[in-house]
Amino acid sequence: xxxxxxxxxxxxxxxxxxxxxxxxxxxxxxxxxxxxxxxxxxxxxxxxxxxxxxxxxxxxxxxxxxxxxxxxxxxxxxxxxxxxxxxxxxxxxxxxxxxxxxxxxxxxxxxxxxxxxxxxxxxxxxxxxxxxxxxxxxxxxxxxxxxxxxxxxxxxxxxxxxxxxxxxxxxxxxxxxxxxxxxxxxxxxxxxxxxxxxxxxxxxxxxxxxxxxxxxxxxxxxxxxxxxxxxxxxxxxxxxxxxxxxxxxxxxxxxxxxxxxxxxxxxxxxxxxxxxxxxxxxxxxxxxxxxxxxxxxxxxxxxxxxxxxxxxxxxxxxxxxxxxxxxxxxxxxxxxxx
Amino acid sequence: xxxxxxxxxxxxxxxxxxxxxxxxxxxxxxxxxxxxxxxxxxxxxxxxxxxxxxxxxxxxxxxxxxxxxxxxxxxxxxxxxxxxxxxxxxxxxxxxxxxxxxxxxxxxxxxxxxxxxxxxxxxxxxxxxxxxxxxxxxxxxxxxxxxxxxxxxxxxxxxxxxxxxxxxxxxxxxxxxxxxxxxxxxxxxxxxxxxxxxxxxxxxxxxxxxxxxxxxxxxxxxxxxxxxxxxxxxxxxxxxxxxxxxxxxxxxxxxxxxxxxxxxxxxxxxxxxxxxxxxxxxxxxxxxxxxxxxxxxxxxxxxxxxxxxxxxxxxxxxxxxxxxxxxxxxxxxxxxxx
DNA sequence: CTCAAATTTGAAAACGATTTGGTTGGAAAA
DNA sequence: TTTTCCAACCAAATCGTTTTCAAATTTGAG
Numbered sequence: 001x002x003x004x005x006x007x008x009x010x011x012x013x014x015x016x017x018x019x020x021x022x023x024x025x026x027x028x029x030x031x032x033x034x035x036x037x038x039x040x041x042x043x044x045x046x047x048x049x050x051x052x053x054x055x056x057x058x059x060x061x062x063x064x065x066x067x068x069x070x071x072x073x074x075x076x077x078x079x080x081x082x083x084x085x086x087x088x089x090x091x092x093x094x095x096x097x098x099x100x101x102x103x104x105x106x107x108x109x110x111x112x113x114x115x116x117x118x119x120x121x122x123x124x125x126x127x128x129x130x131x132x133x134x135x136x137x138x139x140x141x142x143x144x145x146x147x148x149x150x151x152x153x154x155x156x157x158x159x160x161x162x163x164x165x166x167x168x169x170x171x172x173x174x175x176x177x178x179x180x181x182x183x184x185x186x187x188x189x190x191x192x193x194x195x196x197x198x199x200x201x202x203x204x205x206x207x208x209x210x211x212x213x214x215x216x217x218x219x220x221x222x223x224x225x226x227x228x229x230x231x232x233x234x235x236x237x238x239x240x241x242x243x244x245x246x247x248x249x250x251x252x253x254x255x256x257x258x259x260x261x262x263x264x265x266x267x268x269x270x271x272x273x274x275x276x277x278x279x280x281x282x283x284x285x286x287x288x289x290x291x292x293x294x295x296x297x298x299x300x301x302x303x304x305x306x307x308x309x310x311x312x313x314x315x316x317x318x319x320x321x322x323x324x325x326x327x328x329x330x331x332x333x334x335x336x337x338x
Numbered sequence: 339x340x341x342x343x344x345x346x347x348x349x350x351x352x353x354x355x356x357x358x359x360x361x362x363x364x365x366x367x368x369x370x371x372x373x374x375x376x377x378x379x380x381x382x383x384x385x386x387x388x389x390x391x392x393x394x395x396x397x398x399x400x401x402x403x404x405x406x407x408x409x410x411x412x413x414x415x416x417x418x419x420x421x422x423x424x425x426x427x428x429x430x431x432x433x434x435x436x437x438x439x440x441x442x443x444x445x446x447x448x449x450x451x452x453x454x455x456x457x458x459x460x461x462x463x464x465x466x467x468x469x470x471x472x473x474x475x476x477x478x479x480x481x482x483x484x485x486x487x488x489x490x491x492x493x494x495x496x497x498x499x500x501x502x503x504x505x506x507x508x509x510x511x512x513x514x515x516x517x518x519x520x521x522x523x524x525x526x527x528x529x530x531x532x533x534x535x536x537x538x539x540x541x542x543x544x545x546x547x548x549x550x551x552x553x554x555x556x557x558x559x560x561x562x563x564x565x566x567x568x569x570x571x572x573x574x575x576x577x578x579x580x581x582x583x584x585x586x587x588x589x590x591x592x593x594x595x596x597x598x599x600x601x602x603x604x605x606x607x608x609x610x611x612x613x614x615x616x617x618x619x620x621x622x623x624x625x626x627x628x629x630x631x632x633x634x635x636x637x638x639x640x641x642x643x644x645x646x647x648x649x650x651x652x653x654x655x656x657x658x659x660x661x662x663x664x665x666x667x668x669x670x671x672x673x674x675x676x
Numbered sequence: 677c678t679c680a681a682a683t684t685t686g687a688a689a690a691c692g693a694t695t696t697g698g699t700t701g702g703a704a705a706a
Numbered sequence: 707t708t709t710t711c712c713a714a715c716c717a718a719a720t721c722g723t724t725t726t727c728a729a730a731t732t733t734g735a736g
Contacts, residue, residue: 002722013686018724028684048454049396050722053387054691060428065416071617074412078403081433090398090454093429095419116386116428221617226624248617251589255624258596279409279559279586286564286593341693351716356694366714388692392721683732689725696719705710 006044010035021046048088060090061307062117064107066124070220071248072275072296076145079300080121087308092117105130112140118311121145121303124189125156141310143319145303147190155310155319157303161191164292164325165198165243168271171327172241173206176336177269180208181232181239183225183249184217192217199243220245225252226259233260233268240336244272247280250289263287270332273325287331294325344382348373359384386426398428399645400455402445404462408558409586410613410634414483417638418459425646430455443468450478456649459483459641462527463494479648481657483641485528493648493657495641499529502630502663503536503581506609509665510579511544514674515607518546519570519577521563521587522555530555537581558583563590564597571598571606578674582610585618588627601625607671611663625669632663 007017012035019027020035038044052059063080065073080091094111096104108131111117119141122131125148135142136152144156165182172180182199185192196215203210213235216228225244232239233256244250250272257268264270265287274282274291282289306319345355350373358365358373365373376382390397399422403411418429432449434442446469449455457479460469463486473480474490482494503520510518520537523530534553541548551573554566563582570577571594582588588610595606602608603625612620612629620627644657 003724004722014723015686015688015725016684019685022724024725026684031684043451045451045453046724047391047722048452049387049391050691051724052691053385053391053693054722054724056691058387065412065419071409071412071615074403074409074415077412077431078433081403081431085433090428091431093415093419093431095416095423113381113383114386115383219617221619223619223622226622251618252622255622259624277409279557280589281559281561284561284564284590284593286597340691352693353695353716353718354714357715360694362695364714369714384694385692388721389694390721391723392692392694394721678736680735681733683730685728685730687726687728689727691722691724694720697717699716700714701712702714703710703712706708 001042001044003044003046006039006042009042010038018046051088057311058116058118059088060092060117061304062092062094062111062120064094064096064111064120064123066096071277072246075275075277075296076300076303079295079297079302080304081300082297083301083304083308089118089308089311105134108134109138112138119143119307121307124186124191126188127190127193141307141316143303143307143310143316145299147194149190153317155306155316157299157306157319157321157323158191159294159299159323160325161194162198162201164273164294164327165195166202167198167325167327168243168290168292169199169202170206171329172243172269172271172333173202173208175241175269175333176338177239177241178208178336179211179214179237179239180241180243181214181229182216182243183228183245183253184215185220185245187217195245214239217245220248222248222252222255225249226256227252229253229256230259233257233262240267241269241271241333244270247272247274247277247282247289250282250285250291254285265331265334267337269334269336271327274328282328282330285332290328290330290333292325292327294323299323339380339382341382341384344377344380347380348376356384389426395649396454396456397426398430398455399642400430400432400449400458402432402434402449402458402461404434409615410584413613413615413634414638414641417633417635417640418642419638420635421639421642421646427456427646427649443472446472447476450476457481457645459645462524462529464526465528465531467528479645479654481641481645481648481654483637485532487528491655493644493654495637495644495657495659495661496529497632497637497661498663499532500536500539502611502632502665503533504540505536505663505665506581506628506630507537507540508544509667510581510607510609510671511540511546513579513607513671514676515577515579516546516674517549517552517575517577518579518581519552519567520554520581521566521583521591522553523558523583525555533583552577555583558586560586560590560593563587564594565590567591567594568597571595571600578605579607579609579671582608585610585612585615585620585627585629588620588623588629592623603669603672605675607674609665609671612666620666620668623670628666628668628671630663630665632661637661 007014020032127149129148147158218224274293275296282291345352358370465487467486485496556562612631613634620629
């Protein structure tokens with residue numbers, strides 16, 4: 001059913017019907033009500049593409065998916081999708097074709113030029129992120145999930161990675177640990193730096209000297225967790241506690257600890273960061289995993305929300321959200337054994 | 339840059355330019371080459387929404403995302419996205435607002451009516467799946483990822499779940515196991531039935547009587563794996579082998595086995611199904627996990643491919659792909675201990 | 677009761693492409 | 707030479723809305 005047809009059935013002009021449905025003020029309430037009601041009854045829905053063409057809105061938000069098949073991605077997207085369900089806005093998923101750097105900029109540039117999105121969400125930003133500079137230059141609205149130090153105004157939502165790791169590390173120190181290892185995310189991303197800072201600050205403020213040997217970084221896979229924890233624990237002066245970057249890393253760490261005949265929550269304490277997954281919970285691990293926790297899904301929902309505001313004109317300068325992170329203590333952390 | 343403008347710069351009519359770019363035959367090769375080249379140079383790209391409006395194509399494939407935040411979803415999508423990158427087709431992610439059944443049909447109906455997708459991918463179909471009937475009735479092209487027995491013609495791509503589980507179970511029987519437990523997916527989905535059948539057939543063909551107590555089903559979470567494995571192993575006549583539905587389930591099973599002081603690959607053999615994740619690999623588990631393996635990402639890529647064919651006119655009746663599943667033996671399976 | 681102001685409504689022009697149904701000019705056929 | 711045909715191109719209509727500008731109607735003040 002087209003607008004023409006629908007309007008004719010109502011004995012109104014397309015103009016009025018369009019206005020009634022889009023909530024313009026210059027249409028009487030009684031007419032608006034009738035139009036709305038009949039639209040439902042007769043099943044009239046404006047053609048999306050016509051609307052988009054006319055208004056110049058793309059009706060979609062772009063999300064670039066990293067190549068490494070990040071497991072938290074689905075949660076973030078689920079959160080976004082939930083928020084956008086009632087909106088006339090879609091999510092456009094763009095895969096990173098190539099991890100090559102130059103290619104990444106190309107991808108963003110093409111995405112903007114394609115006019116297929118009204119806004120873009122940038123994940124895992126770097127301190128000096130060219131993507132941000134590019135999007136700003138091109139005038140494409142965008143929200144950064146994470147933070148960047150770049151000297152370009154931008155909207156962002158981030159969790160307090162630094163604080164989270166500082167608290168986690170401090171707590172381990174409180175428990176008497178002094179040799180605390182840290183498995184971080186891929187170097188380069190701001191969140192990894194923040195976590196690093198939280199870790200270092202905690203040590204320093206307690207007068208513990210930092211041992212660079214105790215720091216590793218890389219993708220959030222179980223394999224990295226295992227390899228690094230294993231090699232750490234096998235060395236002469238092994239750590240008594242490990243701060244792990246993700247649930248998957250934690251799995252690897254647990255495995256490494258066990259494989260050496262040790263026990264998590266005894267010889268080795270572990271705290272990991274938990275993005276809250278329905279299928280793998282810190283509570284269910286054995287022993288249950290102490291974790292810094294922040295819901296990825298909730299972040300997705302809120303990001304979608306903020307992007308919508310951005311698109312409808314809110315200034316990026318006003319949009320800065322730093323979410324606190326909970327520290328939840330469970331069985332994987334214990335006082336150091338003397 | 340608009341078509342008008344671009345055409346004028348070339349000294350051609352919009353008609354010819356449009357045809358040249360869309361590969362119509364009635365334009366000379368030399369002209370086509372020139373147009374293509376200049377389009378790149380001047381950065382002309384047809385406005386997506388105008389194209390979509392005019393052609394009536396939505397330029398997107400709909401994927402309904404289950405509410406349970408399935409972890410394999412991201413992999414499937416990554417696969418799809420990879421294939422669609424070079425195409426002018428987007429992925430539209432629609433979240434299931436409510437697990438309520440009636441609501442689900444509403445969702446699909448609205449999705450079709452919204453005219454926002456050219457085709458839909460249906461996940462985890464049931465033997466008699468109303469969604470399939472609905473989409474067929476509404477004339478919306480769709481591809482089923484999985485299978486259904488419903489008496490409605492439809493395209494599908496599925497992996498050989500039945501064969502996979504049969505082989506896994508048979509292999510365990512070969513190793514001397516007779517009490518073999520099975521942790522299946524949510525009851526109702528066809529794949530769960532197929533796995534069940536594979537399991538039963540394997541037992542029956544070897545004359546082993548089925549014990550209903552050894553079967554469980556539910557979401558693919560570590561928690562289910564743990565709970566069920568634990569309660570199984572604690573009973574009077576415990577199983578000596580477990581077939582698990584997913585990697586997450588397997589994690590839970592491993593945990594349960596260990597928590598009872600037993601060892602996977604000794605007292606208890608385990609085989610799980612592995613969708614191949616970059617962040618959690620069967621090879622890295624300890625002991626390494628024997629698994630039936632099939633790449634979710636590859637399935638996504640192929641599904642995208644098939645949907646494109648579907649949209650451009652290929653008959654759904656011709657599209658039936660059954661992918662074989664590998665069985666990869668590692669350390670988690672061993673001869674039964676007498 | 678009149679006239680201006682305020683409220684509702686409509687006609688028609690966009691939005692930026694595709695595509696139908698012609699033209700044109702030159703080569704091949706008669 | 708004339709006719710026919712074909713390759714290559716183009717003008718204009720169209721897709722289904724929104725929105726500008728103008729007209730019609732109602733309201734309210736004097």
